[in-house]
Amino acid sequence: MMDSREIVEVLDLNILGQVCPACLLVALNALNDHEESLRSGTKRLVVRTDHRDSTRTIPKAARKMGYEVEVKKIAG
């Protein structure tokens, strides 16, 4: 998705084990903290969650804020 025009820093947000609405609140916090670099594309935020509903709520909120979102299911 991201092309290699510059080195992108990946922010890893591990919220495994957390549930609603903590997942969304924590993710929104991270989005706000790094808003500038995320918007300019120098950073990417990777949210790792095992809470099923978060794969609906977090993308929905982020899209509303104008971010591009991708959801991946990782086995195991």
Next chain:
Amino acid sequence: MVQTGLWSWLFFYFGLGLVVGTVLYRSDFCMAGILRDIFLFRDYERLRHLLLAVVLTLLFFMLLRTFELVPANNFSAGDKNFLLGSVGGIMFGLGMVLAGGCVFGTLYRMAGGNLTYWIVCSGIIAGSLLYAELHPWLRSVAGNQLWQGDVNLFERWPEVVGGISWVLIGILLVVFLYWRRQGKWTVIAAPSGYIQPWLTAVVLAVANLLAYARSGLPMSVSTMFAKLGAWLEVMLVPEHVAKLDYFRRPSFVVEIDSTLFPVGGGPQLDFYTYTEGGLMLGILLGAFLNALWLKEFRFSGWPPRRQAVSALVGGALMALGARMANGCNIKHLLGGVPLLSLHSMLFVCGMLLGAWIGAQILPRIILR
């Protein structure tokens, strides 16, 4: 004499549970979340699904009652108390927001391996046991004696309330069709095997129709947690359990085809063990099988400490509220309100207030 009959109840409710567990899990139909997100994120998207479930159930119940196709209305029986009902509602609403799920939500997520909800479940059982200790005192408080008994609006004023209900159903069905034309029913969600929540709402309404048509009672499950607690406590301190009024005496008597079934939260293997127990097992197994099928079952990590405490306290508050009001949100919102019970309406008002309070407190717990 009815032993064989009781097993058929178990299979009936177990079957309902399997179906309900499947749709709840796949659509993540979380009533606590739906109500909380209204206050927390001003997100009304999923409120429609809950409204659909309640209105469809109202339509089904009105049809059954108008054409007299049901056994006696067993819902109005038992301890209905307006003060305990509304205060119970507030505690329940606050509890479910702190816990992150109502009683159904807790069951289907436990079955997916989510340990937070195992904590909530322990909280619900602990809260039920705490209620058993408080029961004599709560029932003796003077204010609770004054407003005793349920008022069923439909039974009290059949013509007026019946007429209003039909008009209301008609208007809302038109609104639902309008939303359909606007494409507002479809939820965009990433999980594989996702079932749209509107379908879950329809399934919940049909399941409640079947339950009510057969037993004169809408679906309920929270008393079963008290029973589980009672069985645990009997193993540890049997003499103490034998002394507790709440566990000794049935809460009320269900009448089906002139057979009487006393039911309650005590350790007895009564009618509820088969109906609520069957439903609980069905939901757990249904959700578990779906999680396996979708390759999503795993014991997910232990929550951070503050969230774990919130889950435990929330579970206990839910149980206290549900026992005070003689039923949880499933029984009152999906069953009692469509049956037009005043007690249930008060419970739901309390629950909304409680959920609002919860939404004010919760971010402070999570984000510090």
